[in-house]
Amino acid sequence: MSTPAEHHVLVDGTGVRFSCTEGDTLLRAALRAGVGLSYECNSGACGSCRYELVDGEVRDRRPDAPGLSPRDRRRGRRLACQSEPLSDCVVRAGSLGEVTAYRPVTQTARLRAVRPLTHDMSEFVFTADEHAAFAPGQYAMLYFPDGRVERAYSMSNLGNRDREWKFVVKRTPDGQATSILFDKLEVGSEVVLDGPYGHAYLRPERNRDIVCVAGGSGLGAMISVVLGAAALPDAVDRTAHLFIGGRREEDVHIPEAVLVARRRLRALHVHTAVSEADGCDAQPPCGIPPFRGFVHEAVVRTLGESITGFTYYAAGPPAMTDALARALVVERGLPADHLYFDRFC
Numbered sequence: 001m002s003t004p005a006e007h008h009v010l011v012d013g014t015g016v017r018f019s020c021t022e023g024d025t026l027l028r029a030a031l032r033a034g035v036g037l038s039y040e041c042n043s044g045a046c047g048s049c050r051y052e053l054v055d056g057e058v059r060d061r062r063p064d065a066p067g068l069s070p071r072d073r074r075r076g077r078r079l080a081c082q083s084e085p086l087s088d089c090v091v092r093a094g095s096l097g098e099v100t101a102y103r104p105v106t107q108t109a110r111l112r113a114v115r116p117l118t119h120d121m122s123e124f125v126f127t128a129d130e131h132a133a134f135a136p137g138q139y140a141m142l143y144f145p146d147g148r149v150e151r152a153y154s155m156s157n158l159g160n161r162d163r164e165w166k167f168v169v170k171r172t173p174d175g176q177a178t179s180i181l182f183d184k185l186e187v188g189s190e191v192v193l194d195g196p197y198g199h200a201y202l203r204p205e206r207n208r209d210i211v212c213v214a215g216g217s218g219l220g221a222m223i224s225v226v227l228g229a230a231a232l233p234d235a236v237d238r239t240a241h242l243f244i245g246g247r248r249e250e251d252v253h254i255p256e257a258v259l260v261a262r263r264r265l266r267a268l269h270v271h272t273a274v275s276e277a278d279g280c281d282a283q284p285p286c287g288i289p290p291f292r293g294f295v296h297e298a299v300v301r302t303l304g305e306s307i308t309g310f311t312y313y314a315a316g317p318p319a320m321t322d323a324l325a326r327a328l329v330v331e332r333g334l335p336a337d338h339l340y341f342d343r344f345c
Helices: 026-032 070-074 176-184 216-230 256-264 295-309 318-330
Strands: 006-011 016-021 050-055 058-060 077-079 083-085 089-092 105-116 121-128 139-143 150-154 164-170 190-197 210-215 239-246 267-274 311-316 339-343
Touching: 006 026, 016 026, 026 083, 058 077, 121 176, 121 190, 121 216, 139 164, 150 164, 150 216, 164 176, 164 216, 210 216, 210 295, 210 318, 216 239, 216 256, 216 311, 239 295, 256 267, 267 295, 295 318, 311 318, 318 339
Parallel strands: 006 089, 210 239, 210 311, 239 267, 311 339
Antiparallel strands: 006 016, 050 077, 050 089, 058 083, 105 121, 105 190, 121 164, 139 150, 139 190
């Protein structure tokens, strides 16, 4: 078998260079090399990784990706997360940011267990070939056996030496990836795991109390952040709030791991919010009736005047994270660098 070709990429005006193996994307190759290109979803939907190709040739994995507007296309912009270099390239990108201590690695992982959480959400446990090195709150890309479907899912555990990666996944109607996970993948099946990625990871150096806001499958990332905070040496001096949003009460789940974290932190307050009232007879989580409304509204109502005194982490659908950012940063004056989130589209 021939060795895949490597192409060299120069970031125009910076002197920064990195190599990209044939078949890898420009974004992921940069992150593997420690070059912090801007990104969020890693799947072509958000547009955060827009760049201009100055010289060279690339292949677009997803030419119709929604992350590019008609204006972007007219200006020749592309998405680094969907671009596979076919030659040496020169690119013009925005400012280069930070890269976590964990650079993404591609490896094989095997499904070890599936644990149902709600009527349409389960935790999938994989054991990887090499390691499970990631920061609390990050996500990984999973490639499924047919080789054509990949999706981003947040880890719901902490980095560990047992090579264990856990993912909370919500079934999506007619979703290709979730239909494979819930209906076709059997224990022992292999997937390709590429990670870690993501910006909504715990910053332990910030000596502030934290608020975690989760919507849908974003629950996994926020559980990881809470567990990470509870594992810090000064956990007994930290307070955390965890807000979990869903459409109905039956959509909301509070994992047992949260109760473990509560014993190590000074305080952990769990709040739930449901946006639809459907007369469901499901028992409220922890026996406490949920807030009726959207989860960002629950954050504002609950924290009140103290709202700017926290560092925030959030994961969930774009509508949720955008509404939260408006409520906190635009309307309440929270400094933008006190809010970290990953949007899953």
